[in-house]
Amino acid sequence: xxxxxxxxxxxxxxxxxxxxxxxxxxxxxxxxxxxxxxxxxxxxxxxxxxxxxxxxxxxxxxxxxxxxxxxxxxxxxxxxxxxxxxxxxxxxxxxxxxxxxxxxxxxxxxxxxxxxxxxxxxxxxxxxxxxxxxxxxxxxxxxxxxxxxxxxxxxxxxxxxxxxxxxxxxxxxxxxxxxxxxxxxxxxxxxxxxxxxxxxxxxxxxxxxxxxxxxxxxxxxxxxxxxxxxxxxxxxxxxxxxxxxxxxxxxxxxxxxxxxxxxxxxxxxxxxxxxxxxxxxxxxxxxxxxxxxxxxxxxxxxxxxxxxxxxxxxxxxxxxxxxxxxxxxxxxxxx
Amino acid sequence: xxxxxxxxxxxxxxxxxxxxxxxxxxxxxxxxxxxxxxxxxxxxxxxxxxxxxxxxxxxxxxxxxxxxxxxxxxxxxxxxxxxxxxxxxxxxxxxxxxxxxxxxxxxxxxxxxxxxxxxxxxxxxxxxxxxxxxxxxxxxxxxxxxxxxxxxxxxxxxxxxxxxxxxxxxxxxxxxxxxxxxxxxxxxxxxxxxxxxxxxxxxxxxxxxxxxxxxxxxxxxxxxxxxxxxxxxxxxxxxxxxxxxxxxxxxxxxxxxxxxxxxxxxxxxxxxxxxxxxxxxxxxxxxxxxxxxxxxxxxxxxxxxxxxxxxxxxxxxxxxxxxxxxxxxxxxxxxxxxxxxxxxxxxxxxxxxxxxxxxxxxxxxxxxxxxxxxxxxxxxxxxxxxxxxxxxxxxxxxxxxxxxxxxxxxxxxxxxxxxxxxxxxxxxxxxxxxxxxxxxxxxxxxxxxxxxxxxxxxxxxxxxxxxxxxxxxxxxxxxxxxxxxxxxxxxxxxxxxxxxxxxxxxxxxxxxxxxxxxxxxxxxxxxxxx
Numbered sequence: 001x002x003x004x005x006x007x008x009x010x011x012x013x014x015x016x017x018x019x020x021x022x023x024x025x026x027x028x029x030x031x032x033x034x035x036x037x038x039x040x041x042x043x044x045x046x047x048x049x050x051x052x053x054x055x056x057x058x059x060x061x062x063x064x065x066x067x068x069x070x071x072x073x074x075x076x077x078x079x080x081x082x083x084x085x086x087x088x089x090x091x092x093x094x095x096x097x098x099x100x101x102x103x104x105x106x107x108x109x110x111x112x113x114x115x116x117x118x119x120x121x122x123x124x125x126x127x128x129x130x131x132x133x134x135x136x137x138x139x140x141x142x143x144x145x146x147x148x149x150x151x152x153x154x155x156x157x158x159x160x161x162x163x164x165x166x167x168x169x170x171x172x173x174x175x176x177x178x179x180x181x182x183x184x185x186x187x188x189x190x191x192x193x194x195x196x197x198x199x200x201x202x203x204x205x206x207x208x209x210x211x212x213x214x215x216x217x218x219x220x221x222x223x224x225x226x227x228x229x230x231x232x233x234x235x236x237x238x239x240x241x242x243x244x245x246x247x248x249x250x251x252x253x254x255x256x257x258x259x260x261x262x263x264x265x266x267x268x269x270x271x272x273x274x275x276x277x278x279x280x281x282x283x284x285x286x287x288x289x290x291x292x293x294x295x296x297x298x299x300x301x302x303x304x305x306x307x308x309x310x311x312x313x314x315x316x317x318x319x320x321x322x323x324x325x326x327x328x329x330x331x332x333x334x335x
Numbered sequence: 336x337x338x339x340x341x342x343x344x345x346x347x348x349x350x351x352x353x354x355x356x357x358x359x360x361x362x363x364x365x366x367x368x369x370x371x372x373x374x375x376x377x378x379x380x381x382x383x384x385x386x387x388x389x390x391x392x393x394x395x396x397x398x399x400x401x402x403x404x405x406x407x408x409x410x411x412x413x414x415x416x417x418x419x420x421x422x423x424x425x426x427x428x429x430x431x432x433x434x435x436x437x438x439x440x441x442x443x444x445x446x447x448x449x450x451x452x453x454x455x456x457x458x459x460x461x462x463x464x465x466x467x468x469x470x471x472x473x474x475x476x477x478x479x480x481x482x483x484x485x486x487x488x489x490x491x492x493x494x495x496x497x498x499x500x501x502x503x504x505x506x507x508x509x510x511x512x513x514x515x516x517x518x519x520x521x522x523x524x525x526x527x528x529x530x531x532x533x534x535x536x537x538x539x540x541x542x543x544x545x546x547x548x549x550x551x552x553x554x555x556x557x558x559x560x561x562x563x564x565x566x567x568x569x570x571x572x573x574x575x576x577x578x579x580x581x582x583x584x585x586x587x588x589x590x591x592x593x594x595x596x597x598x599x600x601x602x603x604x605x606x607x608x609x610x611x612x613x614x615x616x617x618x619x620x621x622x623x624x625x626x627x628x629x630x631x632x633x634x635x636x637x638x639x640x641x642x643x644x645x646x647x648x649x650x651x652x653x654x655x656x657x658x659x660x661x662x663x664x665x666x667x668x669x670x671x672x673x674x675x676x677x678x679x680x681x682x683x684x685x686x687x688x689x690x691x692x693x694x695x696x697x698x699x700x701x702x703x704x705x706x707x708x709x710x711x712x713x714x715x716x717x718x719x720x721x722x723x724x725x726x727x728x729x730x731x732x733x734x735x736x737x738x739x740x741x742x743x744x745x746x747x748x749x750x751x752x753x754x755x756x757x758x759x760x761x762x763x764x765x766x767x768x769x770x771x772x773x774x775x776x777x778x779x780x781x782x783x784x785x786x787x788x789x790x791x792x793x794x795x796x797x798x799x800x801x802x803x804x805x806x807x808x809x810x811x812x813x814x815x816x817x818x819x820x821x822x823x824x825x826x827x828x829x830x831x832x833x834x835x836x837x838x839x840x841x842x843x844x845x846x847x848x849x850x851x852x853x854x855x856x857x858x859x860x861x862x863x864x865x
Contacts, residue, residue, distance in 0.1 A: 036744035038378070041763055042475050043747065043786050052469060084370045085467035085534070094550045150581060158585050165586045168552060171362060171573050176549060283577040285551030293367075298744075 001326065008322050015315060020073065023307035024066050027300050034058075034082055034298035056082060069304065078308070079301035083294070088305035092287060096309075097180025098168060099279070099286030103271040105202055106209035111264065114214045115253075118221025118260075123248055125226060133218065140215035149208045149281040156204060163203050166283040170197040205282040209275055213267040220263045224256035231255075258329050265321030269314035359570035361845070361863055363856060364577040364592035368551045371466065372537040374511040375455055378471045383511040384856045385554055385574060390432075391514035391539035394423050394448065394493075395505060399857055400849030402620070402672055402768030404505060408443065408515055408540065409493075414807045418500030421508075423448070425491040430561045431517045432544035434536060439519055443540055445487040450518035452478075452485055462521060465530045472512035476766070500805040502812055506767035515540065542567045542859035551576055568846075568862035584840070587612060593842045593863065596856060600658045600716070606840050615839045617850040618671055622664050622773065623714035623762035624829040625705070625725065626788035628755055633698045640827040642692035643758075644682040646732045647725065647830055656721045657833060664831035666820050668773045671852040672765065673809070674816035679824050681831075690732040702735035704757025706750060710743050713835045713854070714762030721760060721832070750788050759788045760832075764854065770816040774800045778828065789828035796822045 035044060035052050044052070053059045057068070072079055078088040117137070121130040157165040168182045169175055173194045177185025183202070186194035228234060229252055237247045276288035287306060294302035369385035370377045377383075387393075396407035409423035429443040454462035455473040462468070473479070481501055486494045497504060507513065520538045524530050537545050540563070543556035554574040558567040575592055577583045580599040586592045588611050598606060598614075606614045627634040627643070634640055649663040665681035668674070693701070707722035708715060715721060719740070726736040739757070741749060750759045766772050776782060779800060780792035796819050803815040841848050846862040 031742040031745060033744045033748075036747055038471070039475075039747075040378075041747065041761065041786070042378070042471075043751070048474060055467070055469065080467060082467075085376065086371075086531075091550075098552075150585075153582065153585050158589050161589070165589050165591055166577055166579075166582050167575060171360070171553065171575060174547060174553075174555060176547065281579050281582055283552070283575070283579070283582065285549065285576070289551065289578065 004326055005323060008319055012315060012319070016312070019308060019311040019315075020070060020304075021066075023304040023311065024069055026307070027295065027298065027303040028062070030295075030298065032298050034300060037298055038082075073308070078305035081294070081302045082299045083297050083302070088302050089309075091290065091302065092306060092309055094180075095285055095287045095290050098182070098284060099272060099275060099288065101181045101183065102202070102205055102209060102275060102278070102284060102286065103268065105206040106271060107213060107264065107268060109206055109210040110214040110217050110267070113210075114217030115221050115257075115260065117214075117218040119225055119248060119253060121218070121222045122225030122229060123244075130222075134222065137215040137218045140211045141219070143211065145208060145211070145277045146281065148211065149204070149278065152204050152208065153281075164197075164201050166201075166281070168198065168201050168284065169194070170201075173197060205278050205284055208282075209271065209278045213264075213271065216263055216267065217260060221256065221260050224259045225252060228252045228256045254328070258325065261321060261324055261328065265317055265324075268317045272310060272313060359863070360573060361569045361571070361594070361858060361861060362573045362575055362592040363858065364583045364586050364595040365554075365574040365856075366576075366580075366583070366597050367578060368576055369548075369554070371534040372545065372548075373466065373516070373534040374514045375451075375470055375473060376466055376468050376534060378475075380854050386537055387511040387514040387541075388855050388857050389543040389556055389572065389859070390537045390541045390545055391516070392429075392541050393509050393511075393513045393515060394425075395509045397509050397768060397851075397853065399860060400851065402765075402852050404509055407509070408448075412505070414505075418502065418805055418807050419497045421495045421497070421504060422488070423493045423495075425493065426563060427491055429540050429563045431520065431540055432538050432559060434538060434544070436532075436536065437517075437520050437523060437538055439517065439538075441519065443515070443517075444490045445493045446490075446518045447515050448493045449485055449487055450521060451513070451515045452482070454521075455512070456482060461525055462530060462533070466534045470512070472510065472766075476507050476510070476512070478507070500807075502804050502807050503767065503769040503771040506769040506772070510767050543572050562859075564859075567859050569858070572858050587840055587842065590842070593845050594848060594856070594858075594861075595840055598838050598840050600660060603658075603660070603838060606838075611842065612840045613843050613845070615841060615848065615850055616836050617852065618662060618669055619713050619835040619837045619854060620669050620671055620765040620768065620852045621712075621714040621762055622667055622669055622834055623661075623712075623721075623760070623832045624664070624667070625758050625760055625832060626829050627758045627827075628753075629789050629791040629828050630753055631756065631790075633696065633701065634758070636696050636698075637826055638692055638696040639698055640830075641682065642689040642696070642698075642732070643729065643734070644827050644830045645685045645689040645692070646728050646734070647832075648684050648728055649681075649832060650684075651728075652721055652724050653833060655724060656715070656717050657835065660716075660836045660838065661833040662836065664834050665824070667778060667823055667829065667831060668770050668816075668820070669765070669834045672768055672770055672773070674770045674813035674820075676817040676820040678817075679820055681824075682827070686728070686731045693732060693734070699733065700735075701733070702737065703729075704737050704739050705729075706746065706757060706759040707738050707740045708743070708746060708760055709740050712762055713764060713837070714833065715760060716835075718760045751785055753784050753790050755790075758830075761788055765852075768852065770812075771800065771804060774816065774819055774823075775804070778823065791826070791828035793822065793826055793828075796826070 035049055081088055081091055117133050121133040124130045153165055156163045173191055175185050175189050177188055179185055182198040186198040234252050237251045276292055279286045279288040291306050367381045369382040372386045374383050374387035392408045394407055394409040395404050398405045408426055410426045412421055412423045414421055431439040454460045455470040456479055481497055483496045483498045488494050517538050521533055524532050542559055542562045544559050546555035546557055548554045556572040558570050560566050580597055583595040584602050587595050606612045627640050629635055653661045665679055705722045705725055708718040722738045729736045763777055776786055778787055780797045783790050783792050799815045799819040803812045806812050839850050844864045846864050848861045851857050
């Protein structure tokens, strides 16, 4: 097992350097000069341009900029945002808890509903339940997020008034807690009603963000279950006279989970980086919106720093999934 | 069912609470996050809304809802006869805000004024390089060349010595970069080794003091009880950052905010008939134009430019591109700016005469490029579509148009080229409400090869606007600018297209809100009715 983990860790090194190179190159390959964009219609004189380029270090040869960037990374310095003039790491860390909180809620919801739905569909293959669940999943998977979110807001927030339209917390409360997780900070603050408010703000964005992973997990669980249900050992278990719930839950599901875990792992990556639409619509102060804004402003340091951190997180998640995979399936561990 | 009931209860509780709180709290659903809170470091309106327009004052200010200059932290000012010295008499007894970290030991005085400008222009000032400061607006308004020195005459008198007479200088002093910060606060932060807090926890003299900012979520202010113009009618001001325009509208409807900027054009119709919304509107301080290159054939002939002006169906552009949220432009400055010459008559839409004039000028089989900007701007919400309409209009008079576009930075750069082919769609939003900020910046001889995309240098026009810079009497200046607009129209270096209309949806209980012609959002003086 240790060897397995170590070999996985080794692949980390080249991937990491690859990511630094790609994140560095990506934003520079886009046409558009950050200084020109900053100046806009107002324009900037040549002398002033050169002065600014020097100040931001854009005048250095490109390889030197890359080396400086790498050196910075190893000193824990991701540079300073061109726009806000604050350290990229600080900017990221101020926003990341919001994204993480929402992602955790969404993936939990997706797992809690997606796996049972997939199992139920597989067990009832071809029957009404199966068809209803899989049609719903297909709709969920294909739905435009923007439209779906606005629909929920119009019905549940403006129409019924059950949930707030957007934001993370009622403006009544000013909670700036230690963890950055609004629900936890609200509890810690001891303010009456703050926790309820945090939860009510989470409901709609969680549903919206969970929709696609939920559909994927449900479909993946269903097909994995169907495959496993046809295996000999399941038939044997049934023949032994085990209760259907035990057969499906213990014997079949455990083996069916292997591909599902992979899908969940991949979803985490998409959730962290891909919550842009959900964050924008619900005014959720997370990193998705921040990344998009930074790309539009050609904020080199912010984009490359943000990409790098997200990539590293995704790599860690994938590594964890790989290890989990090994734990669930001894075949892989020993290969 | 339990879950739904709990949600319902929670929702009801939140609503009840916010209703109670709304008595004195005004919530503004702002469109984005400020880059920081030191306005001189930035150029974005969103940043100014959150900083200079609530927290700070300037020496002189724009009267709310107009482009007129009124006294601010300076009670009065005098201009020397040669127009090169401006002496400001400062207001006494003005207090800076207090916070947990800072309690002012003295009132506002000349040291604060000198500090506020010195840090932008003097490289020796310790704050010159703080927060990666580039002082964009200070540079863009040519302050380094213009200001020779700033003297403290006494504690309440400050003198600016200029290198040349420059009448628009006084308007520059009302701009956001000219906000007055506390020197005492800056010194205290410097000593504590945390100068960057000047940009994060602002201390000003303005109507609202800064309470806190949660990045990308909420900014809080409370009314300054000691404000020198009298405390604001509301007690608290909250910016709820809401990037999506449709969601802002939902929040406005649900009563989660009182004022929202930049509505979705598609929502305007619904807003007009919505009883929860009072839809305010005003012409924006901008102009969208098509600049011919007057140094390239055949656009060097004034008749050709006039003919093409007549070929444009502006009303169709207003209807299609602006969806009604614009007015046809006849002058290069918007009607909200003083000296706007309403006597000027626009070229009529007359394709037949246009074609005839082109033929008389010996221009047949003309093919040209029209450049379409790749970005949305208030003065041009859809340049591609506008270019297509112009293409159709010009085809009517026998001119073949090819539409080209570049990435935005590239577009701005290439369009400056004196030898550039074709006509460029572009526009401008005013900085300080002074006509000079449009006419000299965009059409002066100095700006050829730069912001003057028509590459147009006309002696008569340039003579008028240069003279207007040296006269400090506003009536005389206005007369010169009015005359310059006549020359402009006759010479037609641009086809002036449109001024946008700014819409601001507010809740009916909001009282005395005024649309700021500069596109800002100012909450001093705004009240809430019960």
